[in-house]
Amino acid sequence: MKVEFTLKRFPINGRLKEQCGLPFSCVMQPYHRLTEKDAVAGDATGVYAEQIARCTQCYSYINCYCAFDTGGWVCSLCNRHNALKPQMQRRYRLDPAVLQSLPEVRCEVFETLAEEPSLVQLPPDAGAVSGPGPVVVALVDTASGEEFLELVRSSLEAALEALPPVTRFALITFSHRLGLHDVRAAHPSVRYVQMYEPAPRSTPGGAVTSAAAAAASSPAVAAPLSEVLPLASLLAPVGAFKGQITRALEEQMVPEEGFGANHDLSHPGAQAHPPPGAPGQESGMSRGAPGQGGAAGGFGPPPASRGLGPALVAVLDYLKVLQAPPFVAHHGMGSAGATSASVVGADHLSQNQSPVKLLLFTSGVPDFGIGRLINPRRRRAVAAAAAAAAARALAPGGHASAPPHPPTGPALPHPGPSAAPGAGAGADVAVDAEADPDAWLHDVPSSSVEFYEQAAAACASLGVCVDLFAVSQGALGLRFLDPLCSSTGGAVYLYPSVDESAMPQDVYLRLSSPSAAVGIIRLRTSPHFKVVRHYGRLFPDPTIPDLHHIIAADPSDAFAVDFDYATPSGFSGVTTSLPPTLQVAFQYTALVAERGPPEHKGDAEANGGGGAAAAGEGRRYWLQRRLRVATYRVMTAATVADVYAHTNPDAVVTLLMHKILRAAEAQGLQEARLLLRDWLVILALNYHRNVHSNLTPQQLSTVPADLHFSQAPLLAPLPRLVYALLRSPLLAPFAEGQHPDLTAFLRHLWSSLPPHELVRAVYPVMQSYTDPDHLAFPRHSLSRAALAGPDAPPIFLLDAYILIMVYYTSRCPPEVPFPPPQQSALRKAVAAIRSERRITPQVKILREGGEDADLFEQLLLDEPDAGEAGGGGGGGFGLVQFLEHVQGEAAMQMKHELAAAAQG
Numbered sequence: 001m002k003v004e005f006t007l008k009r010f011p012i013n014g015r016l017k018e019q020c021g022l023p024f025s026c027v028m029q030p031y032h033r034l035t036e037k038d039a040v041a042g043d044a045t046g047v048y049a050e051q052i053a054r055c056t057q058c059y060s061y062i063n064c065y066c067a068f069d070t071g072g073w074v075c076s077l078c079n080r081h082n083a084l085k086p087q088m089q090r091r092y093r094l095d096p097a098v099l100q101s102l103p104e105v106r107c108e109v110f111e112t113l114a115e116e117p118s119l120v121q122l123p124p125d126a127g128a129v130s131g132p133g134p135v136v137v138a139l140v141d142t143a144s145g146e147e148f149l150e151l152v153r154s155s156l157e158a159a160l161e162a163l164p165p166v167t168r169f170a171l172i173t174f175s176h177r178l179g180l181h182d183v184r185a186a187h188p189s190v191r192y193v194q195m196y197e198p199a200p201r202s203t204p205g206g207a208v209t210s211a212a213a214a215a216a217s218s219p220a221v222a223a224p225l226s227e228v229l230p231l232a233s234l235l236a237p238v239g240a241f242k243g244q245i246t247r248a249l250e251e252q253m254v255p256e257e258g259f260g261a262n263h264d265l266s267h268p269g270a271q272a273h274p275p276p277g278a279p280g281q282e283s284g285m286s287r288g289a290p291g292q293g294g295a296a297g298g299f300g301p302p303p304a305s306r307g308l309g310p311a312l313v314a315v316l317d318y319l320k321v322l323q324a325p326p327f328v329a330h331h332g333m334g335s336a337g338a339t340s341a342s343v344v345g346a347d348h349l350s351q352n353q354s355p356v357k358l359l360l361f362t363s364g365v366p367d368f369g370i371g372r373l374i375n376p377r378r379r380r381a382v383a384a385a386a387a388a389a390a391a392r393a394l395a396p397g398g399h400a401s402a403p404p405h406p407p408t409g410p411a412l413p414h415p416g417p418s419a420a421p422g423a424g425a426g427a428d429v430a431v432d433a434e435a436d437p438d439a440w441l442h443d444v445p446s447s448s449v450e451f452y453e454q455a456a457a458a459c460a461s462l463g464v465c466v467d468l469f470a471v472s473q474g475a476l477g478l479r480f481l482d483p484l485c486s487s488t489g490g491a492v493y494l495y496p497s498v499d500e501s502a503m504p505q506d507v508y509l510r511l512s513s514p515s516a517a518v519g520i521i522r523l524r525t526s527p528h529f530k531v532v533r534h535y536g537r538l539f540p541d542p543t544i545p546d547l548h549h550i551i552a553a554d555p556s557d558a559f560a561v562d563f564d565y566a567t568p569s570g571f572s573g574v575t576t577s578l579p580p581t582l583q584v585a586f587q588y589t590a591l592v593a594e595r596g597p598p599e600h601k602g603d604a605e606a607n608g609g610g611g612a613a614a615a616g617e618g619r620r621y622w623l624q625r626r627l628r629v630a631t632y633r634v635m636t637a638a639t640v641a642d643v644y645a646h647t648n649p650d651a652v653v654t655l656l657m658h659k660i661l662r663a664a665e666a667q668g669l670q671e672a673r674l675l676l677r678d679w680l681v682i683l684a685l686n687y688h689r690n691v692h693s694n695l696t697p698q699q700l701s702t703v704p705a706d707l708h709f710s711q712a713p714l715l716a717p718l719p720r721l722v723y724a725l726l727r728s729p730l731l732a733p734f735a736e737g738q739h740p741d742l743t744a745f746l747r748h749l750w751s752s753l754p755p756h757e758l759v760r761a762v763y764p765v766m767q768s769y770t771d772p773d774h775l776a777f778p779r780h781s782l783s784r785a786a787l788a789g790p791d792a793p794p795i796f797l798l799d800a801y802i803l804i805m806v807y808y809t810s811r812c813p814p815e816v817p818f819p820p821p822q823q824s825a826l827r828k829a830v831a832a833i834r835s836e837r838r839i840t841p842q843v844k845i846l847r848e849g850g851e852d853a854d855l856f857e858q859l860l861l862d863e864p865d866a867g868e869a870g871g872g873g874g875g876g877f878g879l880v881q882f883l884e885h886v887q888g889e890a891a892m893q894m895k896h897e898l899a900a901a902a903q904g
């Protein structure tokens with residue numbers, strides 16, 4: 001647990017908070033790694049959560065800020081005196097020495113067990129898996145080239161190394177059909193299931209019915225997957241089946257070809273029944289010719305289609321069984337304490353289910369079946385135009401010129417020779433597609449957009465966390481697919497090409513890092529303030545108030561909340577009796593090696609026996625439902641200066657980013673940019689008034705606002721960070737040459753970054769070196785001035801979070817080795833950055849004027865943007881101009897207020 005308050009001292013009331021102009025919020029990392037020392041000190045797993053004392057009034061857990069007396073204890077959040085119930089008296093003997101030995105009384109953060117752990121069982125021999133256990137399903141797009149699949153093979157082989165041996169793994173491939181890879185059979189095989197296009201259905205008014213209704217009325221696949229192969233037989237424990245899984249990856253996961261591009265032209269809107277003998281049908285048995293398929297883009301068979309939607313529908317239906325016997329643990333004893341607590345106390349929802357991760361690998365746009373992003377109308381129009389052109393070419397006097405185009409983008413049916421006028425209603429669309437291969441992004445069917453939102457909700461309710469690994473040079477429609485990951489605690493990885501991909505490293509990193517699954521979180525506050533808004537990937541429980549779900553989280557995933565005062569008087573007068581206190585209770589499921597249930601509480605056999613069979617490489621693994629409770633007490637500040645002296649600028653920027661993303665969604669990009677600029681103007685004015693509190697408004701308006709915040713050094717980084725946010729792909733207009741999915745990718749990434757990582761992503765860190773072994777300066781502004789000048793160091797290291805650049809200026813003496821030697825300090829610095837990042841950054845080493853030098857220059861954010869005129873600051877401005885602009889706005893505001901006061 002880690003909680004960072006934007007204001008480390010809370011403003012004493014709402015009026016002071018308004019005078020400061022800073023967000024009153026905090027950023028939390030509920031699953032943040034505890035230090036070894038804190039983990040040991042706060043380890044209360046010797047007992048279950050129901051044995052930890054809780055306040056009868058506010059349901060807070062007893063904590064290190066509670067006071068004890070002879071009759072019991074006083075709640076540190078609500079001040080209620082709690083008598084110790086007889087069953088509690090054994091643990092909480094009112095002897096200071098005993099109390100101080102209790103983790104929940106001694107530590108800010110303690111952790112206990114919410115339920116009896118369950119042993120992850122391995123099938124005795126060749127039998128099917130049963131009982132709760134971690135599940136990983138790889139869903140691989142085979143409508144792609146061999147090059148992509150080779151990358152997926154290496155990535156999944158890395159996954160097999162990263163995953164604990166008891167993980168149940170399944171390999172499912174998809175194109176226009178699903179392939180269930182049965183690795184446990186004596187003769188490993190693939191069982192294919194055909195997917196369907198949804199039957200066209202429209203209401204009499206012509207409106208298309210909802211995606212859900214369409215899904216319900218026409219099946220997405222030919223047969224439920226459970227009838228083809230029961231899930232329990234498909235899932236193979238990684239430890240025992242590593243060899244078989246590797247073989248399946250190498251021999252059976254092959255590109256599909258030759259289906260789809262023209263398919264829905266021949267049967268517009270009809271259900272898809274591939275012609276017998278379609279090339280894809282045999283390809284499961286033999287490795288396809290390399291270099292073919294969509295991504296390769298050569299001549300040859302048209303690319304297969306990608307039925308991501310039907311695949312998701314079928315796979316989610318398949319995974320439902322994990323919530324039912326034989327995959328659910330049966331405990332003799334339940335959490336009696338939890339069930340008797342009223343809903344306000346419900347921090348335990350019994351959810352001893354298997355945590356599921358769905359790894360989705362794709363390299364193109366879903367274009368088949370439900371959830372297809374390419375509008376079928378567009379495809380028909382493109383094809384009609386192509387047919388018309390072809391007909392003209394064949395006709396006497398026709399002008400056959402260009403040869404038929406090969407497909408350019410992955411799975412994007414490219415129009416044939418340019419559409420000519422008169423090719424029908426679709427001609428415009430065809431011309432459109434010719435000019436801009438990503439034009440389809442503008443008319444994605446709304447039913448498909450809705451489909452991914454619904455599929456995401458279905459994943460979340462099953463506790464399925466979706467990680468998306470995408471390789472594509474062109475647009476994939478990430479913004480439409482994003483809910484699958486955002487709503488399920490999943491991660492998104494986007495690589496522009498196979499060559500520039502660190503997918504195997506990222507898969508390894510993602511799967512080897514600890515993760516909390518099926519989490520629920522509840523925040524309790526002392527009565528004078530409350531939580532009013534949430535940001536990040538946590539979702540309110542539909543029935544229980546103030547309880548939020550976190551489907552999955554890794555240690556660095558961050559969430560944020562806004563606070564507000566319960567009354568206008570805020571904390572005035574209460575700070576001695578009830579200082580502001582926050583308690584966070586986070587319950588989650590984690591896989592833990594070699595740890596049994598508490599000794600005095602049942603025995604291992606109660607977990608279903610079969611202990612011997614559960615040995616995975618000699619270790620036993622348990623699924624533990626854990627509860628982590630953290631309590632924080634915060635001081636208050638009574639002056640603006642005191643608040644400014646206790647500001648956490650990184651946390652402030654994190655909140656700004658969340659708020660501005662929300663504003664952009666609701667009001668559009670332009671409005672969001674203006675709001676962000678205005679926020680800085682108001683902050684500058686607030687600071688200005690506070691610093692010059694002795695001046696009259698008249699005098700005040702003659703002094704320019706100080707954007708360096710020289711009297712409040714903690715605010716000093718904010719103008720630059722606000723400026724960088726405005727320049728970022730999140731808020732800046734789309735730039736030439738930018739990946740069409742970059743904005744969606746960054747939005748996903750940034751919205752779960754903890755503050756210190758986010759600021760680095762927003763405003764890259766640039767260091768300099770005198771030579772590869774000697775650091776010159778740890779920090780430079782991102783300006784040309786930093787690079788130039790006679791005394792400027794010759795080598796720069798720029799860390800832009802997903803990209804690291806090592807830049808040799810032309811001043812660099814020729815004898816300095818290029819690239820820097822592996823053992824040099826510079827290389828070690830790069831390696832250190834790479835090792836701590838959740839996404840493996842790409843590393844580029846370049847010389848001034850050489851390849852990629854433009855990219856480096858673009859990252860010198862302080863320099864004016866080449867883009868169009870500025871409206872709202874940022875675009876078209878450099879940092880200097882932006883600060884002048886903000887200063888001007890502040891001056892105008894002061895004049896305006898003065899005039900208003902004179903009139904009033």
Ligand SMILES: [Zn+2]
Binds near residue numbers: 059075
């Ligand atoms: Zn209480």
